[in-house]
Amino acid sequence: MHVHRYERAILGLTALFLAIAGAALAYSVLVEHHRLPGPVERVDPTTVRQVAPFNNPGVTQTGPTTYQVTMLAQTWSFIPQQIEVPRDSTVNFLVTSADVIHGFIIQDTDANLMLIPGQVSSTTVTFHTPGTYLLMCHEYCGAGHQGMFARIVIQ
Ligand code: CUA
Numbered sequence: 001m002h003v004h005r006y007e008r009a010i011l012g013l014t015a016l017f018l019a020i021a022g023a024a025l026a027y028s029v030l031v032e033h034h035r036l037p038g039p040v041e042r043v044d045p046t047t048v049r050q051v052a053p054f055n056n057p058g059v060t061q062t063g064p065t066t067y068q069v070t071m072l073a074q075t076w077s078f079i080p081q082q083i084e085v086p087r088d089s090t091v092n093f094l095v096t097s098a099d100v101i102h103g104f105i106i107q108d109t110d111a112n113l114m115l116i117p118g119q120v121s122s123t124t125v126t127f128h129t130p131g132t133y134l135l136m137c138h139e140y141c142g143a144g145h146q147g148m149f150a151r152i153v154i155q
Helices: 005-030
Strands: 039-042 058-061 066-074 077-079 082-085 089-097 102-106 112-115 119-127 131-136 149-154
Touching: 058 082, 066 102, 077 149, 082 089, 089 102, 089 112, 102 119, 112 119
Parallel strands: 066 089, 082 149
Antiparallel strands: 039 119, 058 066, 066 077, 089 119, 102 112, 102 131, 131 149
């Protein structure tokens, strides 16, 4: 079968780009250990406010420089609205939604979650630079969406 040389070149380039993308993905997963933030557990969104740990959202120190933040998203706020931890803290966020789908993104970090009612999502961030980081809802969730945010204060 005759394949035109331009077509052969395009096929070769396509194979090369696929190989580069595959190698980048393998490097990311096997060497850098990057993972998609997955669901941690299931909860009933209608009763989540009464069930631990979401009946008492807030910050808990779990080690010399590690903290657990339990957070509830609802139309149109996060509970708690502000958390404060020292610089160089590693913070594990455990978050769920009590009503509709919300987003969770922290300015200047890799933290980016979908908050789906019934699902607990988790991500971990180490904050080295002092300052106030905005935590925003980035999934349209109704009339008050644009005002749905919280603050993370690193001291
Ligand atoms: Cu919550 Cu947008």
